[in-house]
Amino acid sequence: MTTSAVKIQKLSKSYNGSEALSNVDITILDGQFFGLLGPNGAGKSTTINILTGLVRKDSGNIAVFGKDIEKEYRFTRSQIGTAQQELSIDWFFPIEKLLQYQAGYYGISPKNAKERIEELLNRLGLWKKRKSRLRQLSGGMKRRYQIAKALVHDPKIIILDEPTAGVDVELRHELWDYLRQLHQQGKTILLTTHYIEEAELLCEYVSIIHKGKVITEGAPKNLISQLGKAGITVHLTKWDDTLPALLQSYSYTQNNSQLHFTVKDAETEISKIISLISKNGCQIQRVETTKSSLEDVFLSLTGRGINE
Ligand code: ADP
Helix, strand or coil, X not given: XXXXXXXXXXXXXXXXXXXXXXXXXXXXXXXXXXXXXXXXXXXXXXXXXXXXXXXXXXXXXXXXXXXECCCCHHXXXXXXXXXXXXXXXXXXXXHHHHHHHHHHHCCCCHHHHHHHHHHHHHHCCCHHHCCCEHHHCCHHHHHHXXXXXXXXXXXXXXXXXXCCCCCCHHHHHHHXXXXXXXXXXXXXXXXXXXXXXXXXXXXXXXXXXXXXXXXXXXXXXXXHHHHCCEEEEEEEEECCCCHHHHCCCCEEEEECCEEEEEECXXXXXXXXXXXXXXXXXXXXXXXXXXXXXXXXXXXXXXXXXXXX
C-alpha cells in the first residue's frame, strides 16, 4: 500500500460567513507530484494555509504522514517546507543570514545549515547574491530565495503556492526543471497553480477546485481523455458526396474543403479518420489537430475557463 503524505478530509472554512472551502477531500501520496488547480479565489491558498498552520479550519481533518496537524504539529510542520506567494518582511538581513535563521527554527546545527545553504544558494543561482538584502534582489531571485527557504530543512513535502506566477519564461522553465529533480529525488510536491500548462506538464495527479469545492480529480491525461474534447481538421483537395456516409459515426462539420471533427482522443482517431476519408478517391491535403487540455475539463464542468 502506498502511504499518503497528506490526507485532507472534509475540510471546511468560512470567512465572515462566506464559504471559502466546503468539505474538501484531498489525498496526496508519498512522492507524488500533486497539483491543486483552480481559478483565483477557488480556495487553493486557504487549503495550503490551513495545512501549514497559518489559518484555522472550521471543521475537517488533516493528517501528514498519518499524524494530525494540530495534535502533532511539531512533527507535521517539520515534514513540510512552504514557498508562499507573498514574501515575509525580513528585508534587512543578507539572504544567507535569513536562511541560517530559518534553519535554526528547525533545529539544524549551524555547521549543517552552512553546508545546506551553500548547496541551495548554488543550485538556485543565488550564491553571488548571498550577501544581498531581499529588497536588492530581482523578482525572479526573490522567487528562488522563497524556494531555498522552503527547502532549507530538507522537508519531505514541498508546498509551492503559484511558484511561477509573474516570472519570465526562462525562469519558469528553470524552476520546472528544478521541481522535476526534487520529484525524482522522492520529494512529495504540492503545487497550486492557475497555469494549466504548468499543471499538465508537471503534475502526476491534480485536484481541480472551484468555489471551495473539489469538482474533479485524477491524472491530467485521464481527466482529459474522460472529459476533454480534441479537434481534428482535415483539409481536402478532392471530395465527393460519399463522405457523409463514410463519416456517419463521427461528429463533424464541413466547410467546403475543410472537415472539422470533435473527438475525445485525437491520437487514436486520426488514423481511422484519414483511412475512411481516403476511401472512394477523396484526397487529403493536410491534417491539423488541436489538443484538449485541463482547461477543457474545467470548462465542461463549470461552463467557464480557469483564467476567465
Ligand atoms: P485562491 O488561492 O484559489 O486564489 P483563496 O484561498 O485565496 O483562493 O480564497 C478563497 C476565498 O476565500 C476567496 O473568496 C477569498 O476572497 C476568500 N478569502 C481568502 N482569505 C481571506 C481572508 N483572510 N479574509 C476573508 N476572505 C478571505
